[in-house]
Amino acid sequence: MKTYSISQAAKELNLTAYTLRYYDKEGLLPFVDRSESGTRQFKEKDIDALRIIECLKSTGMPIKEIKHFIDWCAEGDSSLQQRYNMFLERKACVEAQMEELKKTMEMIDHKCHYYETALEAGTEKIHQEVKMEFPEY
Amino acid sequence: MKTYSISQAAKELNLTAYTLRYYDKEGLLPFVDRSESGTRQFKEKDIDALRIIECLKSTGMPIKEIKHFIDWCAEGDSSLQQRYNMFLERKACVEAQMEELKKTMEMIDHKCHYYETALEAGTEKIHQEVKMEFPEY
DNA sequence: TTAATCCTTATAGTTAACTCTAAGGCAAGA
DNA sequence: TCTTGCCTTAGAGTTAACTATAAGGATTAA
Incomplete structure (x- = not known):
């Protein structure tokens, strides 16, 4: 089964190796296995999990709350x-964000x-003049 | 003409007085007049300008860039x-954000x-089994 | 073999945007 | 008058999420 090094995984996810190590430290990546020498080996499944993490992050969810989800898993x-x-x-x-x-x-x-x-009128004054003639609502 | 104190303006905009002073310090509010004793007096027009500032902020624009716009104005x-x-x-x-x-x-x-x-099946395993029978794409 | 390029851990620094504290001035109500 | 509750300034502290550095170990390419 193909595995990714931390920098390969980072590239795949448009993140940096720093960020992935930071996520790991925060407890977001307990599922990532290590080689004998201790190197992280990201599986395809792990990359998918990270995509979900990024998805949750993009909804504005803080990392500590994402950790709860990881723990539940x-x-x-x-x-x-x-x-x-x-x-x-x-x-x-997300629906609220869309409304906003x-x-x-x-x-x-x-x-x-x-x-x-x-720009057509060459000056912003055009708006003040319009407002004077037709007051807003 | 009605004016707002800093805390009234903050309330109107769902911000804090701290935040408004911070914006002022960062050069976002050069248009706000002061009373003789130095108190900020927010006009209706200033509140509208702040609504634009908040709008720009909500697009992810950093305060320093918003300042450029204020300077241009x-x-x-x-x-x-x-x-x-x-x-x-x-x-x-914003269009890109909507896509995201x-x-x-x-x-x-x-x-x-x-x-x-x-939840219907009572177990997550249902998804693994399904995948084995019908591999994904 | 030697340099480059990965990797590790622990820890320190950065950034944006607040958020608050300290010290004090002014003005209205009891 | 005196207390309450605004307001001011300058500057320090906080938070999240990175981002980087230091010191060193393992692997690969010439």
Whole structure:
């Protein structure tokens, strides 16, 4: 079975070897086996697990909370409900982030339009004048 | 014209007074006027500007870069093009974030389904067995 | 064999964005 | 008047997540 060295694994995941060692130190990688001389040997399955870790991180989950999940995984079937609940919470969190991002996009679009108009007119004053004639709402 | 004290402004923006003073120190709030005794007096327009600052922050823009935008605003019409370009870049950035979030959501959904199936079966093993019969792609 | 290039552990430093403390000024209500 | 509760400044402390250094061991390529 193919294994990856720490730097190969890092490359695969767009991380650094430093980061992977840091994750290991924080207890995120208890499943990674070592060679006789103590070198970490990342299996394909470990890379997949790390992709899940990165996914959780991208939802804004701090490393200490991700560790709870990793611990639950080691516990086996008795923690299935907790793990399911965690993913449901993450789902809600991501949905909220999507909503936020939509609002952000609306503001950015509004500003893009603001500057397009200003550039056409050659001055930002165009917006002040418009507002004086047609007060906002 | 109504003005807000720093703590009122903070409340309005869901920030703390500490944070607003920090922003000021970093040069993000040169437009905020002071009373005779030196107290910051936030105008409605200033609150709106802070909402834009928060919007930029939510796109992942660091405070030092936001300062460039604030400086451009003070420069007037000569920086219109730069400011427009900046918002176009932010737009692209937010679009990329949306794509990322979509991928994250797909993984989360996949995991939710994984745990639903496992909970029904009472064990995670159901997934290993399935994989043995029908290898993945 | 010798240098390069990996790897290890332990520990220190960095960065961003706050977050708070200390010391003190001002103004309104009891 | 005096206490409460704002406000100010300067500067120190915190936190998360890296990021790097030091000291040294093992493996590979010329």
